[in-house]
Amino acid sequence: MKKQIKLTLLLVSSILGTSAVVVLYSASEKIIHYNNKFTRRFPQHAAQEIHQADLRYNSYYFAGSGNGKIYLGNYTAPLQVMVLDSALQTKKVFHIKLTENNLPFNGPQIKILGTNFYVFEGTVPYIFKGDTKDWVAELKIKKGNIFSHLIPMDSINMAVRYISPKGGENIIGNLNLTDNTKSKYGNSLLQKQFDGIFDTDGVLLFNNALNRIVYVYTYRNEYIVADPQLKLDYRGKTIDTVSHAHIKLTKIKNTNLKTFAEPPLVVNKTSAVSGNYLYVNSQLPGQYESENIWKTAAIIDVYDLTNKTYRSSFPIYNIGTTKLRNIVVEGNLCYALIGDKIVCYKLQDYINQNKAASHVSKLNVD
DSSP, X not given: OHHHHHHHHHHHHHXXXXXXXXXXXXXXXXXXXXXXXXXXXXXXXXXXXXXXEEOSOSOEEEEEEETTEEEEEETTSTTEEEEEETTSOOEEEEEOEESOOOSOOSSOEXXXXXXXXXXXETTTTEEEEEETTTTEEEEEEOOSOOXXXXXXXXXXXXXXXXXXXXXXXXXXXXXXXXXXXGOEEETTTSOOSSSSSSTTOEEEEEETTTTEEEEEESSSSEEEEEOTTOOEEEEEEOSSOOOSOOOOEEEOTTSSOEEESSOXXXXXXXXXXXXXXXXXXXXXXXXXXXXXXXXXXXXXXXXXXXXXXXXXXXXXXXXXXXXXXXXXXXXXXXXXXXXXXXXEEEEOGGGSOXXXXXXXXXXXXX
C-alpha cells in the first residue's frame, strides 16, 4: 500500500508540474525572445479553414478519429463522448455505461480506435473496453503498474507510458488486454537527463499507417520512433537546437511533490501523426519570424517519419486571444481545439509532398 501511495504521489507530481506549465508559461516572454538559428519553410496558404463548430465548453479533448468521425472526450463529464462528422455539421452525444462501478473513479479518460473504445485511469489502474455500437464497456485490467498515458495500437494491444516502481521514472511499454504476461517495458527508449520524470515528459502517439509508436519530448528537440514490441527504429530531431531540458524544480511545502520553480522552456507543446507524417506544435521561433505571428498563432512543423526529414510549417491562428490546445490530423484535414471551438483546416498537397517545399516564406503579421 505504501508503495502504491508513493507511485501515486509521483504521478500526481508529474501531472501537477505539467499543468503548471500552462499557467507559468503563458506569463513568460521567453518564447518570443528565445534565439534559435534555424529557418522554417512556410508555403503560402498551406492550411485553409473550411469548417468550425462551437462546442460551448473548453473541457473537450480528442479521444480518437477515423472513418469520417471525430471523437471528443470531456474532462468535466468523463463518461460522455461527443461524435462529430468530418465537416463538423452533426454532433451526437453518447454516455458510456461501465459494467463495474465500484472502482475509485477520479479522472477517467477515453480513447477510441475503430469501433472499439477504452476507458482508463492510470493511478488505480484500470482499463475498460467496449464497442461504439452500444457504448457499454467491460473491465479488462484492474491491477498492474501505474501509468500516465495510454493509446491503443490495435483492439487488444496498448502503448503505455508507465511510472517505474523504482523512483517513479517514465517508461514506455506495451500492454496486452488479454494476457498480462505479454506486456513489455522499453526501459532504454526514454533517456533521462536529470530525473527521468519531468525531463522525459512528452506526448505518446501511435501511427497506424506505419505501425509505429511515436513519442515527442516536451522539453527537448527529440522524438522517438519504435515498433509495437518496443524495438527502437531511431531518435529523430526537431528543427530547433534545444537538446537539453531547461527545467528548475522546487518542492511543494509539506509534501513530497515537486513543481516548476520557474517557467520551463517548452519546445514541443502537442503533436499528432497521420500517414507518413508527424505534426508538432513547436513553441520556439526560428529566424526571420516576427513576434506578431507568435502572439497570434500556433506554429505546426511537419516531419516525414520515413526519412527523418523536416518538410514545412504552417500557422493555426488564435480565436481572439485563445490559442490552440490540441490537434489531430486525418489525411489532408487538420482538426484543432481552440478554446471552446473545434476548427477544421484543409492542408494543401505541398504540406506533405514527396519533396520539401522550395518556396520559403517569411511570416509577418502587421
